[in-house]
Amino acid sequence: MIDRPQFWLVVLFLGISTYAIRFSFLGLLGRRPLPGWLQRCLRYTAVAVMPALVAPAVLWPVATGGHTDPARLMAALATLAVGMITKQMMATIAAGVAVLAVLQYLLV
Amino acid sequence: MSLPRQAFLRGCRDALPFLVVIVPFAMLFGLAASEAGLHLYEIMAFTVTVFAGASQLVALQLLQDQAPLLVILATSLAVNLRMLMYSVTLAPHFGAAPVGVRAAMAYFLIDQSFALSVAEFDKRPMQTLPEKIGYFFGVVTPIAPLWMISTIAGAVAGRAIPPEYALDFAVPITFLAMTAPMIRSLPHAVAAGLSVALTLGLAFLPYGTGLLVAAAVGMAAGAMLEYRREKAGRV
Numbered sequence: 001m002i003d004r005p006q007f008w009l010v011v012l013f014l015g016i017s018t019y020a021i022r023f024s025f026l027g028l029l030g031r032r033p034l035p036g037w038l039q040r041c042l043r044y045t046a047v048a049v050m051p052a053l054v055a056p057a058v059l060w061p062v063a064t065g066g067h068t069d070p071a072r073l074m075a076a077l078a079t080l081a082v083g084m085i086t087k088q089m090m091a092t093i094a095a096g097v098a099v100l101a102v103l104q105y106l107l108v
Numbered sequence: 109m110s111l112p113r114q115a116f117l118r119g120c121r122d123a124l125p126f127l128v129v130i131v132p133f134a135m136l137f138g139l140a141a142s143e144a145g146l147h148l149y150e151i152m153a154f155t156v157t158v159f160a161g162a163s164q165l166v167a168l169q170l171l172q173d174q175a176p177l178l179v180i181l182a183t184s185l186a187v188n189l190r191m192l193m194y195s196v197t198l199a200p201h202f203g204a205a206p207v208g209v210r211a212a213m214a215y216f217l218i219d220q221s222f223a224l225s226v227a228e229f230d231k232r233p234m235q236t237l238p239e240k241i242g243y244f245f246g247v248v249t250p251i252a253p254l255w256m257i258s259t260i261a262g263a264v265a266g267r268a269i270p271p272e273y274a275l276d277f278a279v280p281i282t283f284l285a286m287t288a289p290m291i292r293s294l295p296h297a298v299a300a301g302l303s304v305a306l307t308l309g310l311a312f313l314p315y316g317t318g319l320l321v322a323a324a325v326g327m328a329a330g331a332m333l334e335y336r337r338e339k340a341g342r343v
Binding site for chain 2: 012051054056059076
């Protein structure tokens with residue numbers, strides 16, 4: 001159950017700070033460049049954050065009580081592989097969902 | 109037809125293929141939020157205020173885990189840090205626009221408006237400021253309303269989907285599908301792999317705080333490797 005005061009604080013602060021990030025250089029700082037090392041790091045935010053974010057759910061899904069589920073693990077690996085090869089997001093999602101559905105059907 | 113208007117329509121048209129991604133992703137958020145017990149007005153307040161899908165899904169997950177406010181904000185903002193890069197990159201193109209226009213653009217600065225605009229300005233470097241502005245808003249014109257509508261659709265449909273469909277796994281698959289195509293060099297693979305390994309190793313830390321450490325280490329490792337390879341002349 002989501003705590004409502006907490007929820008509204010998240011909406012407020014996440015909204016304000018996300019907007020601040022977007023507005024920063026476009027709105028205020030203009031042509032001033034970021035230091036090179038920071039630009040370099042920022043190129044890797046998405047690949048460093050997003051797969052790591054879901055890694056625990058891939059290995060220890062809550063839905064199976066935290067036990068590694070072969071169907072979910074294989075689906076995640078298939079998604080990764082198809083995504084890296086095809087570079088097509090929708091095809092990748094379709095492949096991941098298909099592998100999960102087939103394996104769940106076969107393994108149950 | 110005026111040139112800015114042509115640019116606007118070109119933006120609209122270029123955005124259309126992305127709707128295939130936007131619609132299901134927005135529905136997924138609406139669905140996950142409604143399964144988490146949020147009301148439709150709460151879901152819409154969330155999506156209109158933040159307007160950054162991946163970070164909304166992250167925040168939603170951590171809210172359900174009862175994580176502390178600061179952890180929720182730090183983790184979801186880490187997902188949005190890439191937009192700092194977008195803001196930096198677009199600033200030289202739009203610096204001369206009125207501040208009101210730039211303020212509106214900032215709200216609509218999303219992956220698609222950034223990526224398409226950069227590609228367009230690269231392809232047609234002689235465009236005037238009004239044309240560039242027209243193109244940028246052209247891109248978000250089909251995307252933003254459909255994002256909102258699809259969120260509502262997902263929230264409403266969510267209550268009708270039986271739990272035995274492994275919906276818990278829709279978010280992991282979507283996130284992996286979004287990032288896998290970005291892993292296009294060894295530094296990217298190292299950043300992702302190291303971050304994943306460290307996050308799993310630090311899983312004993314509460315509320316995913318290990319992720320923050322792991323992601324920072326992964327980013328730094330990717331950047332350092334890139335720097336070394338550049339110095340060695342292998343870009």
